[in-house]
Amino acid sequence: MENSYPISNTIATNGYYGSFGGRFVPDVLNSKLDELNEEFHKAIKSESFQSELDYHLRTFVGRPSPLYYAENLSKIAGKEIFLKREDLNHTGAHKINNALGQVLLARSLGYKELVAETGAGQHGVATATVAAKFGMKCTIFMGEEDIKRQRPNVERMKLLGAEVRSTSRGEATLSDAVDAALEFYINNPQCFYLLGSQVGPDPYPSIVGYFQEVIGREAKKQILEIKGKLPDSVYAAVGGGSNAIGIFSAFLQEHEVALYGAEGGGKSDKPHETAATLSLGKPTVFQGTYSFCLTDDNGNPISAWSAAAGLDYPGISPQHAHLKEINRVTYCPVYDAEAYEAFIILSRREGIIPALESAHAIALALKLQPEDEKLVIVNLSGRGDKDLFNIATKKDD
Numbered sequence: 227m228e229n230s231y232p233i234s235n236t237i238a239t240n241g242y243y244g245s246f247g248g249r250f251v252p253d254v255l256n257s258k259l260d261e262l263n264e265e266f267h268k269a270i271k272s273e274s275f276q277s278e279l280d281y282h283l284r285t286f287v288g289r290p291s292p293l294y295y296a297e298n299l300s301k302i303a304g305k306e307i308f309l310k311r312e313d314l315n316h317t318g319a320h321k322i323n324n325a326l327g328q329v330l331l332a333r334s335l336g337y338k339e340l341v342a343e344t345g346a347g348q349h350g351v352a353t354a355t356v357a358a359k360f361g362m363k364c365t366i367f368m369g370e371e372d373i374k375r376q377r378p379n380v381e382r383m384k385l386l387g388a389e390v391r392s393t394s395r396g397e398a399t400l401s402d403a404v405d406a407a408l409e410f411y412i413n414n415p416q417c418f419y420l421l422g423s424q425v426g427p428d429p430y431p432s433i434v435g436y437f438q439e440v441i442g443r444e445a446k447k448q449i450l451e452i453k454g455k456l457p458d459s460v461y462a463a464v465g466g467g468s469n470a471i472g473i474f475s476a477f478l479q480e481h482e483v484a485l486y487g488a489e490g491g492g493k494s495d496k497p498h499e500t501a502a503t504l505s506l507g508k509p510t511v512f513q514g515t516y517s518f519c520l521t522d523d524n525g526n527p528i529s530a531w532s533a534a535a536g537l538d539y540p541g542i543s544p545q546h547a548h549l550k551e552i553n554r555v556t557y558c559p560v561y562d563a564e565a566y567e568a569f570i571i572l573s574r575r576e577g578i579i580p581a582l583e584s585a586h587a588i589a590l591a592l593k594l595q596p597e598d599e600k601l602v603i604v605n606l607s608g609r610g611d612k613d614l615f616n617i618a619t620k621k622d623d
């Protein structure tokens with residue numbers, strides 16, 4: 227069989243991306259993370275693992291996802307815009323790519339129970355979905371606030387057989403759900419922690435990044451087939467950083483391709499009103515990794531805000547921190563109001579209702595007009611069904 231898995235661009239060297247990354251966890255977790263790292267490296271070299279992953283990505287997830295020429299949006303923007311349609315994946319976002327990869331690792335290691343955190347509920351749904359498919363018990367932690375904002379996804383997780391546990395600590399959003407899930411994980415060693423974004427202690431950023439590389443691999447092949455050349459720019463929304471690293475990974479070495487990350491700018495640049503971690507945060511240790519984080523004046527992590535629950539996280543992938551430091555990717559805040567506007571434009575003009583998270587990437591592609599930018603790809607990370615209620619109340623404001 228042809229080996230379709232070239233050398234990875236997302237696996238950390240000894241756990242680090244430049245000076246970022248590492249593993250800052252209680253001792254009890256070290257042996258589990260070592261075991262996971264070993265299994266991961268064994269699996270990705272195994273032809274049977276790769277062909278099984280490939281099979282499920284095709285038949286269950288529905289890959290490859292199309293690269294769609296957004297003709298009407300292109301006219302508005304004055305440049306050719308292609309959308310990588312991760313919204314068309316089973317369960318409606320890119321999260322399933324990673325959930326599928328990790329459940330195969332969990333199964334190889336003999337686990338029968340999964341635990342995960344979720345913000346927008348997309349990762350919770352993806353995890354509950356693979357748990358159902360592979361016959362595993364599933365516990366999902368979610369902040370009380372997000373449970374209110376993302377009701378349809380809570381119902382989906384329950385239908386899929388998962389137990390959804392609400393946490394009311396802190397702001398009762400994503401980072402609090404991570405804390406609660408980590409605590410549960412430490413007390414329940416029979417569980418496999420299925421982490422949803424490119425964050426957390428080594429080896430998770432490598433694992434999540436690796437399983438999302440399929441987005442970039444496909445997009446690069448597709449744009450070369452359709453246009454016969456590479457894009458001038460690639461745009462993606464950045465929450466924890468997984469969909470962005472997924473699409474960027476294929477272009478990191480192509481220095482003529484500009485890469486832009488749209489962060490959740492929230493209501494303003496003020497503390498507690500923003501989720502623009504790379505634009506406004508500082509390097510610190512947070513939830514197991516050394517990366518950028520939103521902090522107060524004493525350097526303590528503070529809460530984030532974004533209208534998009536999937537971007538509402540004060541931390542960020544250590545690989546993105548590195549890509550910022552070496553100036554390979556440009557990160558810009560996109561404010562809630564700009565994202566709402568892009569959400570409406572894409573819905574009305576292209577007939578595609580995007581996730582509010584993805585609308586941040588669309589907004590940035592419409593806003594930035596570098597002179598030589600003629601051909602761009604925007605990663606449409608998910609669909610917007612989950613945001614309908616949110617948007618409807620917004621319009622009534």
Ligand SMILES: *Cc1c(COP(=O)(O)O)cnc(C)c1O
Binds near residue numbers: 465468608
């Ligand atoms: C979770 C989510 C995001 C943000 O997470 P990343 O890890 O940064 O990709 C973006 N878009 C959608 C649709 C999501 O569900």
